[in-house]
Amino acid sequence: MDTGKTGEMHRENLLKLRKTSIKQCYHEFKCKIESTICEKSILSKFMRLEWLEDILAVIETGSFVDAAKRRFLSQPAFSRRIRMIEEHIGAELFDRTKKPVQLKSSVSQRQPELRELIAKLRDFRRDLKHQEDHGQNRIVIASQHAITTSVAPALIKNLATINGLTTLLRSENRDECYSLLMTKQADLILIHHSEIDDIPSPPGFFKQHVLARERLIPVCLASEKELIHDQLSEGVLPVISYPADSFLGQVLERQVFFPLRESVTIQRVAETSLTLAILPMALAGVGVGWLPNSLADADVEAGRLSDLSSLLPNCELSVMAIRLQDADSRIGTSIWKTVESYSES
CATH class of the missing domain: 1.10.10.10 (Winged helix-like DNA-binding domain superfamily/Winged helix DNA-binding domain)
Structure with missing residues (x-):
């Protein structure tokens, strides 16, 4: 036999x-x-x-x-x-x-x-x-929802140049991305990172690379920009917010809402942990939402949304690619070099 x-x-x-x-x-x-x-x-x-x-x-x-x-x-x-x-x-x-x-x-x-x-x-x-990976050349990427539709497609296109490589993309929230990486159900994660990031990272545990930098910008329905301006003058700001215990919720609280509270009352009209859901709510005129500029730019340029960065605070985010450092990782040299050579087109 x-x-x-x-x-x-x-x-x-x-x-x-x-x-x-x-x-x-x-x-x-x-x-x-x-x-x-x-x-x-x-x-x-x-x-x-x-x-x-x-x-x-x-x-x-x-x-x-x-x-x-x-x-x-x-x-x-x-x-x-x-x-x-x-x-x-x-x-x-x-x-x-x-x-x-x-x-x-x-x-x-x-x-x-x-x-x-x-x-x-x-x-x-x-x-x-x-057994599943025997004879296969496949990696699993877990990505935050917003990054799945922005940076991830171009990165996967670059990875596709590696002969025989198949990429499985999973869209998850930030905490779940880390969990999948730690349990080795994902080989690579794509997450947003900011200066307030408090996720522990022991020396030598992770290997990471900044794929892109973008801003979390305030936007509203273009036809309601003047209304928002008037409401700000009256000391009220209707917002579409993230949950306070979520990553982007903490970013907004510390870098946006905290300084704003000195002059305006934050009126939480709606709340969602899904970044992709804030875009249609802003387009529906629900209130002011903070979105990564990679998601909002097309609608701002088309005149459907107004960028309120001249009136309200915005903050910088990094899009990070993170892998485990250990020798068991399936991210080989050619794959990681492709990740490190990534640049936005």
Whole structure:
């Protein structure tokens, strides 16, 4: 028999055995959690590995703040995810009345099963990824939504010049991009960066490159520019804002809204975490929205939107390409050189 086929069959058999082992381990862990936490609780969906690693991070650090740093998430985003996990299970996992935060006693005794399940899932995912990528030349890019429609297409066009390379592009929010990179579900992430960026970056952990620089500019429906000017004169500014705990929300709060509050009242007419949704709302005349100029320029030049940068603060953003530094990264020399040589056309 062909030795290549024999090796492939052996790998497939190992994966089947590992998959069976994971299912059995997960079933046992699920049953014990259900019986000790809440008899009526049913885990109707398979728990994501990232969620299990989030729980483990809290156990090992003893606080949500330190766990968020370890998971490369903002603290509010991490707390939301822990709540989502608990809602998914149907019971609280942590005793928040104790400092440092602790697992509830009914869950604490299940730690060995939790760690075993995480280890098995990591091994299984690594083996699946190795099998899928065997003989393929593919990278996965996770990009913030706004960058997906601005910088990403031109970068992917440049990457397409590498013989046989296929690029899978995922559009996600900023925190999820970091999460995908840390769990090696993405090889490269494209995110916005500013001087207030507080995502921890240990020396030598990431490799990064500035792909482009743009500005977060205030825009409004062109026909309502005079109305906005009059409202500003009266001390009121209707805005389409980002959530306060989001990255762009923090940028606006510190660099735009904070200095503006000395002279005007910020009236939040609408709020969305999706940058791409602010553009149509601004075009509909909802209020003033802050957008990366790469998204707004076409409508400003066409006369549909007015750039209010002469009246209101704007701020600089960098579009960063970030990869893991470790040797396991699939970003080879030719791919990273292509990223570093990228320049906006």
